[in-house]
Amino acid sequence: MTESYPIAEVVARTGLTAHTLRYYERAGLIEPPAREWNGHRRYTEVDLGMITTLTKLRATGMPIEGMRRYAALCRQGPGNEAERRALLLEHREQVLSRLDQLQADLAVVDRKIEMYAPVTGSEADSGRMENLCSGVQSRQPFVA
């Protein structure tokens, strides 16, 4: 009665490849799904949900080992919600600090970009006074 899907469907829905799905299974990230009589995998909606969650963790940079731990907790069943939550919270903190660092580093790149900015006459026609360098101080675009 409950719906189940062949691997091709999971590929279509998750964006993972069949190879990667099988790799995740080998790696202990996802439950070995049920099989058809011919050996073909049948993924349930629950499997799908787990896989989707895992891809989010992966997309936010969680290493395989962390995903494995989280998956193990889920497989254990009810009773360890605090642990699952702690794991996710710690990951979240790491992602947030990566985001902060990333934005800081990007800001430096932005300044570099400004240095290279064409000398746009902010009023009237451009091309006048080509090397005035008055807007931004410390313009030294020729070294890096």
Next chain:
Amino acid sequence: MTESYPIAEVVARTGLTAHTLRYYERAGLIEPPAREWNGHRRYTEVDLGMITTLTKLRATGMPIEGMRRYAALCRQGPGNEAERRALLLEHREQVLSRLDQLQADLAVVDRKIEMYAPVTGSEADSGRMENLCSGVQSRQPFVA
């Protein structure tokens, strides 16, 4: 007259290892620096600046090949500022979209965390009505 620094100093200032610095040099990311009579590298302040810039590009996820291209433009000298700027701008766009994606994915993780949240009695004592599940709909913490 101009200051110059041994590799250890560059290590201390940039956080890169000596191995990595030499690797970057081999990879064409940084100019082979001047040498002392005994063969030891002497990095100039200009070198330092370039290296620092490159680390920012790296930190924001630019692959080695992109850094190599940027470095090559810088080494070419004046006249290609537009190209350098274009390269950095494209990188910037990529970083921004990665940031967006990252935040979106993190938001999903956040929802997961909320699902696992301990049932904090938002008023009075906690522990009452343990499985009411009224605050957040679609609470199904036992599957993933």
Next chain:
DNA sequence: CTTCATCTTCGAGCGCGCTCTAAGTCAACC
């Protein structure tokens, strides 16, 4: 019956970005 498509397993291979090893040179210190 042949071909094509979809799946299976097992295990090897790869791309990236370092990271490390081994062997050598030189200067300084005890």
Next chain:
DNA sequence: GGTTGACTTAGAGCGCGCTCGAAGATGAAG
């Protein structure tokens, strides 16, 4: 003189996360 420590080189190795190849089973279509 011997040892320590900072540097040099060329090249091998590694960790991660896939990614792919080869060979085989099964089912449907022509």
